Amino acid sequence: AQSVTQPDIHITVSEGASLELRCNYSYGATPYLFWYVQSPGQGLQLLLKYFSGDTLVQGIKGFEAEFKRSQSSFNLRKPSVHWSDAAEYFCAVTGYSTLTFGKGTMLLVSP
Amino acid sequence: KAGVTQTPRYLIKTRGQQVTLSCSPISGHRSVSWYQQTPGQGLQFLFEYFSETQRNKGNFPGRFSGRQFSNSRSEMNVSTLELGDSALYLCASSLGAGEESGYTFGSGTRLTVV
Numbered sequence: 001a002q003s004v005t006q007p008d009i010h011i012t013v014s015e016g017a018s019l020e021l022r023c024n025y026s027y028g029a030t031p032y033l034f035w036y037v038q039s040p041g042q043g044l045q046l047l048l049k050y051f052s053g054d055t056l057v058q059g060i061k062g063f064e065a066e067f068k069r070s071q072s073s074f075n076l077r078k079p080s081v082h083w084s085d086a087a088e089y090f091c092a093v094t095g096y097s098t099l100t101f102g103k104g105t106m107l108l109v110s111p
Numbered sequence: 112k113a114g115v116t117q118t119p120r121y122l123i124k125t126r127g128q129q130v131t132l133s134c135s136p137i138s139g140h141r142s143v144s145w146y147q148q149t150p151g152q153g154l155q156f157l158f159e160y161f162s163e164t165q166r167n168k169g170n171f172p173g174r175f176s177g178r179q180f181s182n183s184r185s186e187m188n189v190s191t192l193e194l195g196d197s198a199l200y201l202c203a204s205s206l207g208a209g210e211e212s213g214y215t216f217g218s219g220t221r222l223t224v225v
Binding site: 034036041042043044045046049090094096097098099100101102103104 | 115117142144146153154156159161166167169199201203205207213214215216217218219221
């Protein structure tokens with residue numbers, strides 16, 4: 001069965017500092033991987049996705065993620081965090097037309 | 112183009128009642144998936160419909176059911192509501208041609224059971 005682990009429940013980053021959110025997955029075949037962001041009381045907005053090809057994926061809002069098959073990881077990065085990036089971030093893997101999500105990482109941005 | 116529309120946005124129901132939630136996918140999308148989000152369990156897959164047929168089902172009791180209409184709109188129903196059914200219910204729309212088509216989520220329906 002597929003699974004996703006996001007080891008950090010909360011992360012606090014200073015505005016302007018760099019960010020890396022960790023994601024590890026378990027999946028038997030080539031995974032399709034996603035990062036979503038959720039603001040309070042809202043739905044999920046897709047930041048980026050990886051299906052195949054280049055292992056460094058660019059997304060919206062200045063985010064990028066790197067797929068590392070050897071480490072079963074798909075970490076999300078941003079070089080300079082803005083206060084508006086404060087939200088909850090979810091990593092997900094898909095198979096059999098279903099998404100399996102991690103528990104999420106809450107990003108807090110300090111001034 | 113219009114996004115995924117979920118109605119209503121908020122619902123308050125009494126334990127034992129039933130509820131129906133609606134999801135209108137992006138035009139041209141044929142797959143609709145439903146997810147339940149709670150603070151304790153996170154995001155859990157309920158079921159997925161493609162061309163009016165349920166393709167996949169998550170590990171939820173039979174009180175949770177759904178259907179999809181010929182225009183791809185989907186409804187999910189929860190009967191005999193329990194307090195633990197309080198959650199944000201999210202609908203995801205996809206072309207349905209395969210996982211690489213990606214998923215677009217609606218804003219969700221917040222259900223509170225009292």
